[in-house]
């Protein structure tokens with residue numbers, strides 16, 4: 278704590294003494310437009326309307342002839358290179374001494390000299406402002422504070438000079454010391470709670486980033502922390518507690534903080550709103566905005582702060598509009614998570630808007646209006662967190678739906694494939710069956726005589742070879758009965774060829790009925806020639822079968838178109854026990870020879886070997 282006093286000029290005997298005395302008297306009798314009276318129980322007085330002020334190009338204290346303006350609200354002049362002088366009076370009307378505190382709530386002012394003039398003309402100058410080390414200030418606090426002690430009935434004049442490259446904005450309150458302590462405790466608790474929540478949310482997202490490796494979480498966390506630092510800077514915490522030893526360098530803080538806020542916000546917004554894929558043009562614009570912020574931070578180190586701060590303000594507004602625009606465009610695209618972003622932007626803009634209106638005196642200052650910026654910012658942070666989680670959930674849903682669609686189409690594909698396979702199987706099965714039936718029919722046709730439906734000669738020849746081999750193997754007899762219809766030509770000639778066919782069919786049926794009784798293979802061997810093959814029959818059995826045939830055929834007349842005819846047959850019966858050196862043709866030839874013999878012998882008889890012919 279360091280107090281600086283102007284030299285006390287009391288006791289001088291110079292010729293200017295009278296002039297000084299006059300000046301002292303004038304100062305002892307305030308004629309200011311505003312004098313704050315601090316009666317007993319005084320707590321605070323907000324210094325806005327009624328303050329006398331004067332803007333001038335130099336630091337020269339205004340002389341007694343200078344014209345002063347009177348403020349109608351909080352003193353706010355935007356970026357203004359002038360020296361601002363303010364004056365007002367304070368009068369302790371109570372019977373007790375009073376400890377007061379003059380609280381300048383905007384801590385980013387570069388130089389603030391508060392001159393407290395006592396009734397005797399003594400001046401005490403308090404040097405405040407963020408270009409001066411906090412250790413030089415009488416009370417360590419984020420705000421710029423001046424202690425004023427008034428004896429009962431004492432009147433002081435307060436003269437303030439302000440010079441800054443930041444915005445010339447002087448919200449002031451005169452407090453009783455006890456009320457100020459209470460208010461500070463309340464404000465600090467409120468700020469700590471808000472910063473604590475936001476830092477907690479930021480750390481939570483940092484943890485999510487560590488676990489999920491999703492960069493959006495990291496950038497959101499950086500965005501929150503950097504934005505918290507900007508707010509803390511504007512509220513004086515950074516200057517007071519973080520960079521208190523290098524406050525003269527604090528001008529470098531804001532450009533880099535702005536660049537970090539913009540960069541982290543853009544890096545967070547880009548993937549969260551899916552901009553590079555859906556809106557590549559806008560995504561490029563955001564990347565350029567981010568680079569511009571970093572460039573501006575670099576340039577700010579080399580140019581006057583008064584210019585840099587204006588450029589930064591323009592940049593901050595432009596970047597915020599571009600970011601909010603990106604969210605609005607994605608909301609128009611009906612990208613669900615963007616609605617949270619738009620809501621976040623709306624709350625931030627609304628909060629900031631109320632703050633600006635309150636600071637410029639457009640609306641009445643209330644605790645709510647004073648906190649509007651903080652509230653807007655906090656709600657924005659919550660909505661941005663919701664945006665992030667919504668986007669992640671939306672992304673998960675999309676992935677899940679895509680997986681489901683793939684699984685569904687795979688299942689559909691499998692089902693279709695299975696169905697096709699089944700259809701193919703049944704088609705192949707049906708075709709195979711048809712083919713088998715066709716083959717069967719073909720085979721049947723190839724071994725069947727079309728007219729009589731008995732086996733044909735080809736079938737019989739194959740069967741003869743098979744049975745010949747079997748007979749050799751099992752040492753069994755093989756019998757061939759060759760049967761020829763007698764004078765069949767006459768039937769054709771007499772009744773016609775169709776009648777001859779009918780006769781052939783009937784004779785074939787009779788042969789088949791006899792053959793089935795003896796398990797014989799019956800075949801049509803030529804035009805009117807039939808043949809039977811018997812396995813393992815004795816001579817007498819074979820003879821009996823041949824006789825059965827002869828009798829069965831002729832015993833009843835054969836009905837034909839145009840009448841009935843009795844048909845007789847001649848039979849050659851050959852029986853042998855095949856050997857390895859015998860040939861299937863041997864038995865055929867033998868039967869054929871015997872048949873001719875039967876024909877020659879007068880027909881309607883059996884010739885067999887070695888037995889005698891039977892009639």
Ligand SMILES: Nc1nc2c(ncn2[C@@H]2O[C@H](COP(=O)(O)OP(=O)(O)OP(=O)(O)O)[C@@H](O)[C@H]2O)c(=O)[nH]1
Nearest residue numbers: 761762763764765766767769774775777778804805
């Ligand atoms: N209707 C009809 N006649 C046939 C068929 N195949 C052969 N024939 C006839 O059968 C007759 C056989 O005559 P031939 O060889 O002279 O013998 P046959 O008249 O029976 O006299 P034998 O055998 O000596 O008793 C011929 O007239 C053939 O045209 C047929 O499928 N249908």
